[in-house]
Every structure is written in structure tokens, then in C-alpha cells.
Amino acid sequence: MNNLDNVLKFSEEATFKLRAIYESRGYSHYKMSKFEEYDLYAGNKDFLMSGNVITFTDMNGRLMALKPDVTMSIIKNSTCEKGGLEKVYYNENVYRVGKSGLFKEIMQTGLECLGEIDLVSVCEVISLAAQSLAVFSDEYVLDISHMGILTGFIDETALNDEAKRELIGYIGQKSVHAVKEVAAAYDLAQKSVNKLVALCEIGGDFVTSLKKLEPLCESEQTIKALYELKTIYEVVSAMNVSLDFSVVQDMSYYNGIVFQGFIKGIPENILSGGQYDKLVKRMGKKQGAIGFGIETDLLERLPKNNKKENDGIAIIYKSGDDAKLLNECANKLRADGKRVLLVKNLPENRSFEAVYYFVNGGLEEIE
């Protein structure tokens, strides 16, 4: 059977298409081991989606972890020279606690661009994120946010760190009422309240959102972030992107653009990424980095993931039947592109296009 279209699941086919896209932009495939020393994660647990990690002691007594994350391993091994850029992509299994509270093996595809990150790199990565989503479905949305705007507006309130974290959480939930409650509790100036409420409400069309945002950006930090957003939009305007500040990431790790991708039919974000120079610096490296990860297992939720209409053809034979003739019969069908299963008893829970008995060196179809 030469036609892989009939064999590959949608998620597998999509993974190959993603590889082709990343390779076309010069990204190299990054292969790594499944284990990493636990110490790598211990200091940056908040960066992980869940602080829980599967650990074990290796033969030398070192505490090891089954990788909960790929990004930190890539940063650790980065050898990027000053002024250079290292561009890699990966397809790896990671081990995390899922929504059910149990550990899950998750297939993740993603890419990282490490080095001196400039707007060219940022635009390239955002564009690749949108292109990746387009591989899965025409009905996708890439929500883009900027930590520079978010932290800029929040820092202007001069609240304590706990209140700031609270506000970020509420902006992430689009909870205008909760933001107003915090504002009232701390007696924030109306100007600050308006900015924070705008962060909850901005969404949808990028151009309209930028227009709403522009008059609110007054500090050097937010004006610079606004310029970055405008530039990014110029590059990806043909794609389904929207400005949405409910995409929030940990301020201790992320500093610039952050984004999340959604596909219609999948009830959670399938893609997540951003610029995380702060994590790189916390890990003792000087450069910056931007990247994203895609949970390709979630593609199982799409109806088109299961492309098989049936299990093909079954041929039932008996012990002692002529193996050569049986194989010739089966191969004839396979040459026509059919899937053919040779069995002695018809398996249950399978749905075949046709079932044959192998009788007297030939095939007899069963109704």
C-alpha cells in the first residue's frame, strides 16, 4: 500500500506537514532523551503547566525526571553565540498532570528560536504559529497578547504584588466585574480602571482592537509594545489573528508577545507560546527566546481525525490452507489499494467492507 493518506491518522499527517513548514523556514529537528535531571525543573516549577513531575533515581543515585517540558532542555543545551540565532523544532512526548489530576503522556510539537530576539524573529514565530493552526483547520484563531502592555498598565496602578497577580488573573478571565471590585478596594484612579477594563474587553478584530488600545498606551514600555503589535499585524494580517489580553502568562518568565491558538471543535487551546527571555536569563544564559508548543493529541477531538471508513477486507482461512495461494489472493486485493486482514476467526468490534472465506484456493464472499 503506497498511499499513506489511507494509513495516517489526521494528527500524524498534520505532524508531518508541520515538520515540512518548519524545515522550509530553516528550523532544524531537535531530538532529545526522555529524561532530564530533576534540578533543571526544581528552580522554575512555575514555568511548567503543573509543578508535578515524575521522578526516579538513576543508577548513579541522581534524581531524574521524565520530561514535563521541552523548552527548558533546549535552553539548557543552547550554544547560541552572541548575535546568532538558533532555530529548532521538536516532536516529543512530555509527562504532565492533566485536567483529571492524573499524569498523562502528551505528544507535543513545537519550535524555539533562541538568541538575540528581534521583531523579525517574533513575526516569523507568530506567522509559523498561525500557519501551524491552518494545517489543522480553516476555522482557527490565534489570540495575541503582549506582556509589555499588560504589565505596563498594571504597574501604573502601583499596587502590591499580590493585588497585581490578582488583577492579572481577572484579566485572564475577562472578569470586568472582578477588576472593578479590586479597583474599588484599592481606590484606583479612574484612568487606570479604564485601562484595565479595556484589557478585559478588547478582542476580535485586530485593527479595531489596536485603535481602542492606542490612546491608552502612554508609557515608553506600552508605546513600544504597541509598535510591536502593529508590526506583527502587518506581517500576519492575512491570517486569523486577534488581539486578546486574556492570554496571560507568568510575569516572572515571559516578557514580550504571548499567544494561544484555538481550533473550532477543540474545547481548549491547542497551541501556546510566547517570548520568555526572563526564563532564559534565570537559567543563566544571556540570550532571549521565543517559541510555542502544540498539543497534537488534542487533534483526536476533531471528527476528521479518524479517516478510516471501515477496516477493509477480511479473509477467513483454516489451518492447513495453502499459504502461497492465500497470499496471492490477498496481494491481488492489496494491489487495488485495499487493506486486507488474514484471520481464522472474524474479530469482534471491527467493521469490514467485505468478508471472504478462502475456499479451494479462491475467495467466496460472505453476505
Add this chain to the structure above:
Amino acid sequence: MSDLINIALPKGRLGEKVYNMLAAAGYDCPEINDKDTRKLTFENPEKGVRYFWVKPSDVAIYVERGAADIGIAGKDIILEYSPDVYELCDLGIGKCRMCVAAPKGFKYDNEKTLTVATKFPHIAAGHYASKSIDIDIIKLNGSIELAPILKLSDVIVDIVETGKTLIENDLEPIETIIPISARLIANKASYKFKAEGIKKLANALV
């Protein structure tokens, strides 16, 4: 995910009240009022909505997992389960308080571990952690007021609406943890693809 807006309503008075608010705003679905029906979902394609009743504590799960696009959940449930959803508005109904209650005359003894019976272990743990008080949580699923009476726990953390049940059992609220009311929550992915419909419906509720 169909193009109808799937709405998870909490079984009980609160859910009925919210349905009536939605019906009055034009999102009615007459068959939902048929008391003899055994149907579990009720839809009105003309109005673009599908309703279903679920246990109040399950609303957040239905919404987070995308079976419902939006739902009405108490702030207590949202705080306890921390679902990854949008909390679009405070409906200002179903108001009550999450309280610590204890037998009348109870005095906290900081020389022993405080035992706390509750249906809300995360909320209780978070509350006492913020006060650096060491507690032993006893997770119960109902009749929480019974726990201090039978000396199963020193105090309880529970929802107090009128406080009548507490008074009848010689208990009293000693501390309010947080005010509670009903919230409109939305699945994050649904919000991307049904934004207009969800916003319109949310506006009809506030």
C-alpha cells in the same frame, strides 16, 4: 460543537431563575417547562440556544470541557475547582456567604490542630493557609452542620444563606471568607467561535 449556544443551567431555584431571565430576554425554550418530559436537553434552534440541567457543582466541568459553551455557576464552585474558563459577569443573584461556623461560644485553641469539616477543601485550605493556621480537613459531601455537633470537627466551612440551619443547630458564623453569588462562565474556545452570540446573551443577563 454545534452552532447553537449550549447552556448548562444548575438544577434548582437558581437555574430556574436564570432561565426565566434568559427567556424574558428572548432566549426562551418552551419545552423546558414541560414537567412530564424525560428529555435531558432542550433546544430552540430559532433562538440559537440549547439548555440542559446539571448538578450545580458540575456546571464548571461541563463548561471547562466544552460540553457547554456557557453556564451559571456559584462563585463557591469556581473558587473550589478553579476551572480554566472566562468569568464574564456577576449575575448578582443567588447571594450568600462562604463562612466559618462553629458551636456557640467556640474559642480557637492554637495549641492543637483545628479540625475543619467542609464540602470545599480547597477554599478552606486556602483560607487557613493565608492565616498560617495548621488544620486537619475533613471532606464531607452533605449535612456539614452535623460535624461539630458530633465532635467530628471543631468548625465547618460552608455556605450560609440565611443562617437559619446554623441557629437551629446551636451553631453560629464566626468569620466570613468571601461573599458568593452566581456567575456567568464561558468556555474559552467557544468564546472564540461564538463570541457574538455569547456577548449578546451575557448582555441580556446584566
